Amino acid sequence: MIIRRLTVEDLPRLRQFWRENWGDEFVVAHGMIYRPDTLDGFIAFDGDEWVGEITHAFSGNDCEIVSLDSLREGQGIGTKLINAVVEEARKQNCRRVFLITTNDNLNALGFYQKRGFELVKIYRGAVNESRKIKQSIPLIGENNIPLRDEIELEMMLK
Ligand SMILES: CC(C)(COP(=O)(O)OP(=O)(O)OC[C@H]1O[C@@H](n2cnc3c(N)ncnc32)[C@H](O)[C@@H]1OP(=O)(O)O)[C@@H](O)C(=O)NCCC(=O)NCCS
Numbered sequence: 001m002i003i004r005r006l007t008v009e010d011l012p013r014l015r016q017f018w019r020e021n022w023g024d025e026f027v028v029a030h031g032m033i034y035r036p037d038t039l040d041g042f043i044a045f046d047g048d049e050w051v052g053e054i055t056h057a058f059s060g061n062d063c064e065i066v067s068l069d070s071l072r073e074g075q076g077i078g079t080k081l082i083n084a085v086v087e088e089a090r091k092q093n094c095r096r097v098f099l100i101t102t103n104d105n106l107n108a109l110g111f112y113q114k115r116g117f118e119l120v121k122i123y124r125g126a127v128n129e130s131r132k133i134k135q136s137i138p139l140i141g142e143n144n145i146p147l148r149d150e151i152e153l154e155m156m157l158k
Contacts, residue, residue, distance in 0.1 A: 001051060001077065003084055006041035014041075017053060021069055023136030029100040030150060031129065034066045042084045044070075044077050054081035056088070056097075063089035065099035068108075082115055090157055098154040102127055104141030109151065117153040126150035 006014065014036040015025045027034045034057065044052035052070045056063055065085055070077040089097045099117070101108045113119070127147050131137045141147030 001044055001046050001075075001080070003042050003044050003080055006036075006039070006043055006053075006055065008037075010043055011036050013050065014043075014053060014055075017050070017069070018067070022067070023138075024134055026134070027066055028130040028134045028137075029066065030123065030126065033133065039066055040088070041067075042081055044081060046072075052077040052081050054085055056085050058092060058094070061093070061095040063092065063094040063097045065097060068099075078111060079115065082112075086155065086157070094157055096154050096156050098152060100150045100152055102141060102147055103149040103151060104143055104145035104147045106143055106145075109153075112153050115155075117155045119151060120154050121152040123150040123152070124148070 018025055018027065018036065025035065034055075036055065039055040039057050041053060041055035043050060051072050054068045055066045057066055063085065065082075068078060068081060070081070086097055098120070099112070101112070109119075125148060127137060127150060138147060
């Protein structure tokens with residue numbers, strides 16, 4: 001498996017990937033709309049096949065992970081993608097890496113905490129607001145849990 005930077009040639013595939021996995025070509029978090037062409041990121045490949053993606057955005061001294069997907073779970077792909085972004089954030093002298101996940105995503109909450117991220121805030125009802133912008137967000141999320149809140153996690157770098 002190799003990991004390389006997201007390039008402009010990857011954008012059509014990334015849009016399709018988001019459509020298939022996240023219901024649309026854009027992601028909404030904390031009231032912001034994120035599109036692939038405004039983001040940096042990394043793609044994990046096995047030969048020609050995509051086996052994972054991560055995207056991130058810099059804002060001031062912060063680096064935000066916007067999306068993370070592994071297509072072969074439990075083989076270290078998610079960890080390698082996170083590490084690639086953290087390394088990049090350190091190079092850019094970021095103060096912290098943060099991300100938003102949702103209250104239903106128990107797997108992601110565990111995954112990130114085991115990799116050094118800490119829970120910092122709950123934005124109650126934020127997903128209900130996002131759903132007004134992105135109607136494809138389901139009412140019931142992972143683990144049959146009502147999908148309602150955003151949870152912010154962060155890793156301090158300094
Ligand atoms: C969260 C997610 C990205 C994790 O990706 P992943 O590729 O499964 O991550 P890893 O393989 O690095 O780690 C997963 C587990 O597999 C284990 N693992 C990694 N390599 C392994 C190997 N070679 N053999 C056995 N187990 C292994 C890890 O130890 C880890 O377990 P732990 O969390 O208890 O330590 C993935 O589950 C996913 O895409 N979920 C859906 C999308 C999503 O929720 N994204 C986040 C939204 S914010």
